[in-house]
Amino acid sequence: MQASRPAHGSRGADRGPAAARPAAAARRPRRRRAAGPVAALQEPSPQPAPAPPALNLPDGRQPWWNVLKQLSRPAAYFSDVLKGRDAAVGQFGVFHDTAFIGSPALARELLGSEERSGINVGWGPALVQLVGERSVSMVADPEEHARQRALLMPFFSPDVVAAKMPAIQATARRYLAEWVSSPAPFSAYDGMKRFTFDVLVNQVLELSLDDAEVTEMSRTFQAWARGFLPPAVDVPFTPFGQGMAARNKIRDKILSLLAAGRLPPDGLVARLQSHFGGDTEAIIDNIINVQFAGHDTSSSSLTSMLGALAANPRVLARLADEQAAVVAAHGEALTPAAVAAAPYAAAVVRETLRMRLIVPGVMRKAEKDVQLAGGLSIPKGCPVLVAFSAIADREPAWEADRGEFRPERFLTGGSGGSGGPEALAPQPAGFNPFGIGTRYCLGSHLALAEMGAMVAELGRLAGSHALEVEQPGRWEEFPILRPDNGLPTRFVAKPPGAAGRAPERELLSAQA
Ligand code: HEM
Helix, strand or coil, rough: CEEEECCECCCCCCCCCCCCCCCHHHHCCCCCCCCCHHHHHHHCCCCCCCCCCCCCCCEECCCHHHHHHHHHCCCHHHHHCCCCEEEEEECCCCCEEEEECCHHHHHHHHHHHHHHHHHEEECCCCHHHHCCCCCCCCCHHHHHHHHHHHHHHHHCCCHHHHHHHHHHHHHHHHHHHHHHCCCEEEHHHHHHHHHHHHHHHHHCCCCCCCHHHHHHHHHHHHHHHHHCCCCCCCCCCCCCCCHHHHHHHHHHHHHHHHHHHCCCCCCCCHHHHHHHHHHHHHHHHHHHHHHHHHCHHCCCCCCCHHHHHCHHHHHHHHHHHHHHHHHHHHHHCCCHHHCCCCHHHHHHHHHHHHCCCCCCCCEEEEEEEEEEEEEEEEECEEEEEECHHHHEEEEEEEEHCCCCCCCCHEEEEECCCCCCCEEECCHHHHHHHCCHHHHHCCHHHHHHHHHHHHHHHHHHHHCEEEECCCCCCCEEEECEECCCCCEEEEEEEEECCCCCCCCCCHHHCCCC
8 A cells, every 4th residue: 555555655644653752862761769788788780771772864854844745745755855875764744753764775674574674564543444454454463464465365476367367458458449439538547547446346356347336436446545635534524534434335335245145256255255254344354455455556557657658659669569569479369478479568567667656665663673784773663664766766777867768678688688589677676666575565466467458458559549648747646646637648540541550450349
């Protein structure tokens, strides 16, 4: 939440608990007064309790004016604290001392099994209220968390997502047809939000909402998401107050859908109902969490992918060539074989996730004293921030050209590669767009399918339509990565007979 963003981490509301005291101020065992020889015989002198370990990471604390950057430029701020080191102490939230982690090995040690390493989520109360304390992302009890993951996992497995691909592709085509027929530029960011929201509510939650209901609920969600902006005070005129009002509206809508009893008996919502029984609030918390965790994240990535394709005509042309070959060999449907025959499309998706990391870091707190490899220690109660962005910044495989949008880095084989057919290469340790370990993204396959369907359709469209995008002045990072101009976009039909113009495809007239 989202830093992790909420579901995923470094948003403003995601403050860790009380700050750990710096090393110098660490608690020392109290001295007992000497009580004389008699007292010494009656009462064996107790061993002094061992001193709790200090937060002994290198000091990366920043001057106060730079600390403010954590909201506007979290990834850059994490790099300022870590300065390429494996770990450092820096301030997070309202100047709390926090253990920043910037190495893939330490990240795995901590996040791989959080119960073993002794860390856990430590969300701020505002975030918990907005998302819902009973949701899988917010719940801290390890057993209940594992139970809820097991409950939800089957709905997001690779096979289940592959079975949903025809519906996801049809939804992508419907939205693209609408955008292509729009005479004026449309906001790609708003369009992608509606697309991912549609997929979530209709394909995943199976709520059977019509277009008007999808648009209405998606808008309410945007008001809800603004609730992450500080200050976290629940009065009607603050973003948080308005976010909570939006949450009540979403809750009422879910209640009316549950009461209507039209939901499929074997679907995700029915599964939540049989797990939680009459505990309606836990069901609502989880529905809101799934909508939230899987809506803005995917739409941000899709928007950034569209922007990158427009800015890199070479990539778009190669994608178009690959899709033309895939359609010729497999037809229009994105069957597993058609998807497997398009490694370049999958590499474009991965490169998008690498270039603009949606979740730059995830927040935790130490539940006990934590000893890490290399003699590093984090005392109980200390907030911990695993900075995926800083880890990616240090990935040696990307050293030479990390600022370039070059999907080929995720491929192996092919004529320019190491021989053999072109295929996806193993992912380097610095690539963690979906997190690590215990709280690894439940919807990663779904996100890849949404992006995969959209990138394939964009590649196919490129034959007949030019993609025109007004690039943003800046990509805002808070509360989630987005272009400051909404990414105005147009698809302009290439004139008949234009070089490389492909024949008009059915998508553009089908509207379905
Ligand atoms: C490009 C899109 C996405 C990105 C970059 C992303 C990223 C992440 C990350 C980094 C985490 C780990 C958070 C942590 O460790 O605290 C996470 C967790 C989660 N994600 Fe995603 N996500 C995406 C799409 C989705 C989708 C489509 C869903 C579908 C519902 C989803 C559902 C979840 C859930 C439920 C969790 C919480 C898992 C838990 O706490 O056990 N995500 N996501």
